[in-house]
Amino acid sequence: MRRFPPPKTLLLAAMLAALAVAAPAAAEVRIAVVAPSSGAFAPFGDAIRAGVAAGAAAIGEVEGEPIVVEEAEDACDAERATATANRLVGRGVRLVVGHFCSLASVAAANVYAENGIVLITPSAAGSKVTDTRPAPMVFRIAPRIDAAGRFLGAFLGRSYRNAAVAFVGDGSTYGKGLVDGALPAFRSRGGKPVLIETFQAGERSFETLAAKLAGEGIDVLFIGGYQADAAQIVTDLAAVGERPTVVGGDALMVDDYLGLAGDAAEGTVFAAPADLIGAGDAAGFAGYARRAQAAVEVWAAAAGEAGSLAGPDVAAEIAAGSFDTVLGEISFDAAGDSDLPGYALYQWRGGRIAALR
Known part of the structure; x- marks a missing residue:
């Protein structure tokens, strides 16, 4: 005749089994x-x-x-x-x-x-x-993206104040942050944009925008957007014989931009955190x-x-x-932003990234 353990024994065994399943093997x-x-x-x-x-x-x-x-x-x-x-x-x-x-x-x-x-x-x-x-x-x-915009706007104001500079952006948090930061900094140094346009991200062609930019005879194009769109824009500009100096944010440092834009990417200037690209860092x-x-x-x-x-x-x-x-010593301000160094300028040259002095 089969003997069953008393109810209290069964209850204790069940509790121990449950604990064994629920408890991790070790604290972590x-x-x-x-x-x-x-x-x-x-x-x-x-x-x-x-x-x-x-x-x-x-x-x-x-x-x-x-x-x-x-x-x-x-x-x-x-x-x-x-x-x-x-x-x-x-x-x-x-x-x-x-x-x-x-x-x-x-x-x-x-x-x-x-x-x-x-x-x-x-x-x-x-x-x-x-x-x-x-x-x-x-x-x-x-670093904050609006700081990148201000940094790039100051660069444009110093270097291209009297040139024909156009600003285009995709309206995204990233792109708008760049343009909104760059425009006031450029203007405060005497720069006058010849064109300010918003484009739709993800378009297969920017021929209409390229034609409009070409009509303005631009010397410099500031792009507030991501690498695929930027590559298509400069490619479409090159197709109509325009090769302005292209300036943008750190999205333009990725290999996709170079791969998609090809020769049209040569000379592109971008801002990236000052400590981000070091010796031997490809991108x-x-x-x-x-x-x-x-x-x-x-x-x-x-x-x-x-x-x-x-x-x-x-x-x-x-x-x-x-x-x-x-990265060295880090502290944070009241908003939660770190005190790391800001941005530096880089440029695509011969298929490689080089610091722009």
């Missing part, structure tokens, strides 16, 4: 990196993931718990970024390094703020990322890795100072402190 602290894994920005995403991995490996553990890295993607889409953020909340992450794009960062920041998670972006340059941050737990280790990817690694270093040091992994505690230490990182 989870951080996440949200960066592109496909498309034109995938090389930047690879660099950011590598930087986070390097930082986590070098630090090892925080508050006595090993660091585990989660990886995610949002395709630079606000809705997908929100969904990704909610999933990471469910995973119990303490830090998010990302998101790569500004609109995605702004959307996701609301979710992280509601759940006490620190967000540090190594790339999102849009002003709204920190200007509209929903809580003091959002930080940026990258700034190593710079993004360093920024991502620095984000992990800042967070880990702040958690150590706070003696806590709670987002508000760590954020308070980040806001108040100064941190030694792979």
Whole structure:
């Protein structure tokens, strides 16, 4: 005859089994990196993931718990970024390094703020990322895009004040930020734009815009937009015999721009963070890795100072402190922007990026 254990024994066994399933094998602290894994920005995403991995490996553990890295993607889409953020909340992450794009960062920041998670972006340059941050737990280790616009506008005013300069932009957070920053800086130095136009991103042809620009006899074209559109614009201009000096933001440093524009890309001037492109960096990817690694270093040091992994505690230490990182010493202003160096000028020459002195 089969004997069954008493009810109390069964209850105890069930409770122990449940605990064994629910409890992790060992305590750990989870951080996440949200960066592109496909498309034109995938090389930047690879660099950011590598930087986070390097930082986590070098630090090892925080508050006595090993660091585990989660990886995610949002395709630079606000809705997908929100969904990704909610999933990471469910995973119990303490830090998010990302998101790569500004609109995605702004959307996701609301979710992280509601759940006490620190967000540090190594790339999102849009002003709204920190200007509209929903809580003091959002930080940026990258110069602002409006600062890039002002920097480029000042360059144009110094170098091309009396030239025929046109400004075109795609109206995106990135493109508008560049144009809105550049125009006042150019005008304040005596420059007078011959044309200001907005174009629709993603068009297969910009022949109409090219004809309009050619009709103005432009010497310099400022483009506030991404690499594929910029490449098509300069290609269409070259097709009608126009090769103005092209000036734009750091989207023009990616290999896609050179590959799509070909010879028309020669001489293109762009602004990129001063510490982003170093000796041997083909297109700034190593710079993004360093920024991502620095984000992990800042967070880990702040958690150590706070003696806590709670987002508000760590954020308070980040806001108040100064941190030694792979990029050097970093601190943050009241908005959450870092005090890293600003922008520098670079140029495509013979298929390679060179500093513009």
